[in-house]
Amino acid sequence: MNISYQYSQVSSLKKTEKESRLFLAHFNEEYSQAETPCFFWGKLNNPYLVARSLLTLSKVVAANYMPLGSSLRDPVITAGGNKLRLEAFSSCCSVYAKVDLLPASLDGDFLQQGTTNVDFNTEMISALSKIRKNEEVFFSIGEKDFVLQKDNNSVVEKKVSLPLRWIKGMATVQILASELTPFLKLDKLQIQLLFRSVPKGNINDDYHLSLRGRRPNLSPVKSPKSICIGGVHRLRLLDGLVNLADSLTIYAMETENATAFEFQMKNMRFTLMLSRSFWRGFSGEGTVLSYLVDDVPDTWLDKLDNYAKIHEEFSLKDNHLQELSTTDFKNVATRLASMGLLGFDLTDQVYYYRKLPFKMNRIESLNPRYKNALKIINKGDYKWLVKNKEIEVKGSGHYHKVVLSKEKSKCTCTWYASHQNERGDCKHILVGKILKNKEQTEIEKIIEELEL
Template sequence: MSDLTYAYAQPSALAHQPEGDTLLLAAYAENAPASGATCFFRGQLRDSWLTARGLTTLAKVVASRFVPQSAALRDPIVTAGAGQLRFEAFSSCNGVYARLDLGPAALDGEFVQSGTTNVDFNEPMVNALSRIGRAEPVRLSVGQQAVTLERAAGHVTERKVALPERWIKGLTAAQGYLAQMDEKLRLGRTQAAQLLHSLPSGTAKGAIHLMLRGARLSFSPVGGPGAVRVGGAHRLRLLEGLLPLTQAARVYSTPDGQASAVVLELGGGHEFLLALSAEVNRGFSGEGTQLGALLDELPAEWLAGANNLFRGNETFNPTLFGLAHDLAPATVERLCASLSAMGLLGFDLSTNQYFYRRLPFKTDRILRLNPRLKNARTLLSNADDVQLVGVGSGGRTEARVRGTDAWHTVLVGGADAPRCTCQWFSSHQGQRGVCKHVLAAQLRFAA
């Protein structure tokens, strides 16, 4: 899978200037102009110390990895617009998704333009963040201002970084899980500060459950009513620096327990979200829970039309969008899945709404970032690779689908979930999306 290589004209830094300190976050958008001189926001941080704590925790997430690998530190992305900034990042292993939201109450400045961009998180800048004092005034610039360009005249520092496309896949899966989540626990200031007190030491071998017993939080190997399944719970320690500052917290989970999330309400327009995959060895980029909604391709002009309607961080309400444009619910679901597959949709648990990212509109990403769907379409190119065996009662269809080394029996349609005899299905039982054989049968024999 190819990565996008981008470069910053100068590194991010906390600059000491006569008029005060300025946090200059160097930006490079995938669709940036040739000059790279794009500025998204400039203004004052109303609580620079709290913002710095949030950004430092985000940097901690980016630098972490919970399975052995040699991935280098990656730079977060930020979406600017609608009066707010959203900083998003994954752990290097892609199993932890984090987001720092700075709402209107956290910012006092000008949004020069809306959009989504990468920001340089270099080590000196992160170290400078940790030294920002509680009452220290700091201005923020996301992107390059003219004064910055003038100072950089004649001296260009390029730091080329490969932005992995698996981040786009991770964004797709993370928002898919977030959109399914229900609030399970609401914690007050004291409970939030004590969130990790009963967490077993060391690395969690399997999933454990977070629950409230009276007013006391506890972790247990056995779940119960209202308990939240947390896979790899030791990853919650990434929040250690923010929990003492939290005014309240909310804990979420998907109905099937395949993902969980904690939202910290930090006050002053600051919120921090940490979402965990089902297990430590499962990165969000490997999930395929939305593949079924991508089977029927929508016309590219439909997707382009929807994309042209939204700016960065604007709310995307599928129901209202469908009503406004006279679209059937199934079509709206396919539209959401397609936009998400290009990395264009995020999900805000606080408002229970999707928000838009202004990434380049590239429909080829849908197949390129979903190899199971691409392989299913390849199977269909040969009529003999997907064969009908018969149709049973209730519309249940049995098919034979050619695999790499053997033929597989596939059951699709009817009231029951799809099934396949391949190793992928046997290992995951549909929890990570269906296999290419099921997708091929669904495409071939769909009613």
């Protein structure tokens, strides 16, 4: 499914005797008819680093490791928490990248929290590539425009078509990010050694990263205390920042569903997250599904949504959120992330509020397995064999047997045979989990009523 974006005006770079201003065309489905103020206006304290980071971001967006069509150039920009964040996916959705401009890198005013997306076309990339050190560069970001004051140039933006798969990916990477833990922290020399060892060309086999003494080592052979990196050649996207980074923190997770590489530079960060394999995009992961089976009260969703809007950044450690258990907090945060309302910061371990420029009624279509599970339940196409443990669920003309388990549920369907539990539950397992959770919720309600 694609959305056609018709920008209301072209991007342009206008110069007067005193200054130059770059106006980038943007589009926001939610607010295309509304007048809204500027989110941020101010000077960049490190314009060269910002420009190099944005060029790397555009390189990520243009990358395509699967034959899925043309490249995209539309990062999402969020102003909030005294930071500017720019997020994007590769065209194949197997690489996620984020630029964090921290407060010390900005000399200006945050007038309002907000999110928009802009078009990084060829002319914009050319303008960024001409930014040099010690130049004065200004940003102005709002719902209707993104202004960059710089050289004399003409920038024209064209109509683009943006697929919805990266919105699914946006929800997935935030959940994966919250499960990532630091694995290695490398200094400047170690960064150089690591990237010199990245093999050239497209690599189909997995590589494993470990530390031998102080030297980072990439090898196709797994070793103790190593982490797996699929599609290691995708790290080449970071080549333009290798000489600029002060340090690099590498994050991994027990399930090996993703790895993240976060460059720390002067008052800013650049994060690159890789999916398990280059042919496996984040949009196809089922990580979100496991958090959608629990009934989450609307009051919790509303409370956390309003809390996020006000505080802009938050975690479960916040005193006002202590009434939620870790599981409940994770479920609510995941629901909000799946609606495009939350991102996650690896370094600070906090969620941040950012409302994607899309209508929320499209989100239901982004999780077809969950949606199909609800349809099966509504039709009653299931029968319990052992209450809350074994269930038969109707598939394409026949029933599949599901065995429910906290550790690893199993199903006899083709999806489960192909993917096991690596890409989320199949729709039949989801049916069992939703029904089991519903039963438990009803029991808890009865107990509460008896206690009252």
